[in-house]
Amino acid sequence: MKKDTLTLGGRSYTIYADAAPKLLLILPADKRELELLDKEIEHLKTLTDTSFVFAAFEIADRNSELSPWKAPSVFGNEPFGSGAGETLALLEDTLIPKLTELYSLNKDIPVILGGYSLAGLFALWAAYTSDSFTSVAAVSPSIWFSGWNDFIYKHFPAAKSIYLSLGKKEEKTRNKTMAAVGDNIRRQYEILKSFDIDVTLEWNKGNHFTEPEIRTVKGFAWCADRSLRQ
16 A cells, blocks of 8 residues: 655645555544554554545644534634535545546545544535535544534435444533533434435444544444445
8 A cells, every 4th residue: 555645735635545446535634643544544454455545634723624614612712613614625626636636546436534523523514515425434523513403404415324433431521512412423323314324323432532543444444335335
């Protein structure tokens, strides 16, 4: 597998590419996760033998770049912005076309978007907002986010398969807003099932900070399997 670095529009991307890839995987990540990418890819290779191109890029301002709309702060003093639309446009208009060109990808190659925490919410939001992604992995997604429950009752996802996961201890927090994540993800799962979407909900050991890189690749592996079946 070849590892490359790509710069587009002032943003750096880390790319892992197999020969003759059958899937394109995209991950918005924070600085810590970027430092663990080699480990993530190594583990992903133990979960799937499918060839792929994996592109990860750093999110510098998570509260702005991954938030679908403005919302008040739930910890600290920094509110959430509404930059998810710009981030999605970057993927659709710049990154995916460039990767398609550089790695000679088929125009109809399945594209999987995954993310952890607020990036997981972004991936889930993109499943509803865009038809660019065959499957999404929303890993420990921040679906306590203000307005999210209203959004999912008014929209229908374009993605054909959706992976959801949460740590068993994540809803056991003193922060009342974030404690809603357990009920919200159960609701999310039931709504997607009612839409006849191919969806799973996996419960992991620990809290929100337990093995995020392992949880993330588990989501990608599930999506990879589903994408090749569709």
